[in-house]
Amino acid sequence: MDVNHQIVESEDPKSGEETNVPPPFATASLSLSLSTILPSHFFVQPKTPPSFSSLPKVKIPTQASSLAHLSLSTASSPSPSKLSFKSTISANPLHNPLSLGPHRPLDPSNGAVIRRASIVWFRNDLRVHDNECLNSAHNESMSVLPVYCFDPRDYGKSSSGFDKTGPYRATFLIESVSNLRKNLQARGSDLVVRIGKPETVLVELAKTIGADAVYAHREVSHDEVKAEERIEAAMKEENVELKYFWGSTLYHVDDLPFKLEDMPTNYGGFREKVHKLEIRKTIEALDQLKGIPSRGDVEPGDIPSLMDLGLNPSATMSQDGKSAANSSMVGGETEALQRLRKFAAECEAQPHKGFKDGKQDSIYGANFSCKISPWLAMGCLSPRTMFDELKKTASRMVSASSSQNNGGSGVSNNGTNWLMFELLWRDFFRFITKKYSSAKKQLEGAPATACTGALA
Template sequence: MKTAVVLFTRDLRIRDNPALAAACANAEQVVPLFVLDPDLGKLSPNRTRFLHESLADLRAALREKGGDLVIRTGDPVAEAIELARTTGAEGIGMAADVSRYARRREERMRQECERHRIALRLFPGVTVVNPGELRPGGGGASYRVFSPYHRVWRAAQWRDEAATPTKIKLPPGVAAGRLPAIPKGESPDAARGGETEARRRLTTWLKHIGPYPELHNDMPADGTSRLSPYLRFGCLSPLELAQAAIKQEAEEYVRQLCWRDFYYQVTLAFPQLSTKPLRPNGDIEWRDDKDALQHWQDGTTGVPVVDAGMRQLRAEGWMHNRARLITAAFLTKHLGVDWRPGVQWFFRWLLDGDVPNNSGNWQWVAGTGNDTRPYRKFNPIRQAQRFDPEGVYVRRYVPELKGVEGVAVHQPWRLPEKVRRDLDYPGPLESHRDEAVWLRP
């Protein structure tokens, strides 16, 4: 093959990128392409900033190999076809994905490639194991329970890592296009995007991965990898990360990567995961309480551990995994508010927000998804006392409570009235003030 186009989507890296590796191995000239879709650019200022930083980093990496990143704006299918036609490309390669948007894009690309007699090839790379590769023995479309999926996933034959290209030759006369400006974003302490930053963090993480089983739920220790945004944008290969963790014998961390794959195969079978309950008869009579939802979003519920998590979300575009569980459970199980506004609020702020994991985890917590115990109810105070026993995490994100000593920080409503007035911190909302289960754990 003389020329091939590689359409980057959520695989913004040159290392272990199967689509890029195959094009470089089988074509004399390769056109790396990213299309800025105006519709997707409206979704999240935080993710837009992260994306644009990642594109700048990807262009620099491709230029080091002799190539470049071609930037276009518009419909990805139309732009890819047009570029293939003008460069005489015989094939287009891209990573397969599972969201409704991605699958519609793939189908339209397939139709247009057939019409223009251009070969289309879809590649793995977004997950460790291809979402459609593992099927339950009973013939279902996907695994509905994690444990059996984990057993099969761990025993599966994983693909080999794709080779990193040593040289990339761009066809002559192709205008690379201008990189988009990097916006400010909404979260002042958000992580920086790009494969370079991802690899720096990966190196650091592998040096500290040993205590992960003991620390990943420890909220003040912040003992998680924080690599999820780089997986979400494909700045880091999930397969490479899983294999590196296995070499470190970090099976508990590998298990978390399996959870990520689990929700991708769920989404492949159930693409409405962000809007419809996965569990049969999962429709619940949710309370319509816009005031409670607003307090939850603003981190002013009067429950310190919930407010700390919601404020971390705004400040960093990220939230500790245990805090995600606590805040989501509080909205759905204590306030009785629908999980779907929670999904959208997290989508707005999270750098790692994607359909499979964000929506899948929300449905798990709300009792409408894959949880085998859908009626469980997490007590936020007990959670705080267990995973933030001295209140370090709470004080880090709720400055009004910095002067409160010891475990009293988790239940400021028990402090003397004069002390409470001086804190300038709200009491519990009226809508859940009488919940004795968590007010008096």
């Protein structure tokens, strides 16, 4: 640009004093390397207009010679044509050395926006299969930091004097988190584990790595909704986007044929409205995940023990010092998938269990359930993954039945049909809980069925 764009100082021939002459053009300030992004004619020295040919000598500030910082203002110019341009150059975020702190993308709704770094906040979704939250963060970010927080508020005694989280459930959770870390490490990532309030831990990590967004699955209970509100308030102050997903039910909340506040409060009405809905396809687990951010050098942290959580390990031990819990109840996605395949194989081998004459005959006895509920509750397994596996089994059973019965459907008697009704019941309980658990609503008036304790 013309060096005359700077303030011109001249001497009045009559007074002998120095006076300031208004600049002939507007001045600019760009924190960019102009030579790499502007056409060459922007750097050609323009000819001095005739009206300023008689101006005295100009004193040029040393900063102007580097072209690193030019200053443009909207000061009046005698030229009839105004120089005005707006630049959003920086096609590759790696080329932009500025904005080291967290910031929101230009268009958060645009999936094509590539974020510098994102955080995936794991909650009751301790899996890599059918995890839209994890996959979206991977696709939209250059680096991803998976995080799990052991919230101290989930432990200790309740107002009634009972453990908020018992030692058996805590043990199962610790095993599930440990397995999630292994599965992430096998895909080139890792899991950061902390004991602390999520609204504090996540904000600190976001500042450390310069995160643009936090990805998380929504939950349904009152305490979990309150936790989401605290996270939203904390991230808003740091200008970090919070992206929510839904992945805890068979039917997606966005696919329901009614608004959640208009949901039927009885199971029959709910089932009638959703029985024709299409179930979304499961999301395949990625073979390779984006690495964790290099900035900040975040330590993964140790997975806590029961004592670290304020629980007594001896409560899970029998008198001989061995675990009193069923040793086969091992938490984690790996165990969940193995159990699901085993259960599906058993159903295929015993096709006559299920519904007969409208009555369920397989919920009593030693094998009264699929025994996969704990893994569903922790999110080690998604309902859609379970549905897909059972659907494959049912298809094989129907095919075999059709060949034997000359075209009979075989659907009503297959060994998995009853379980599909149980998954639908589970959906009903979670949706009705979500309906009445908004932090802005009073829980009075919620029906007795508003709980998440339904087992598949």
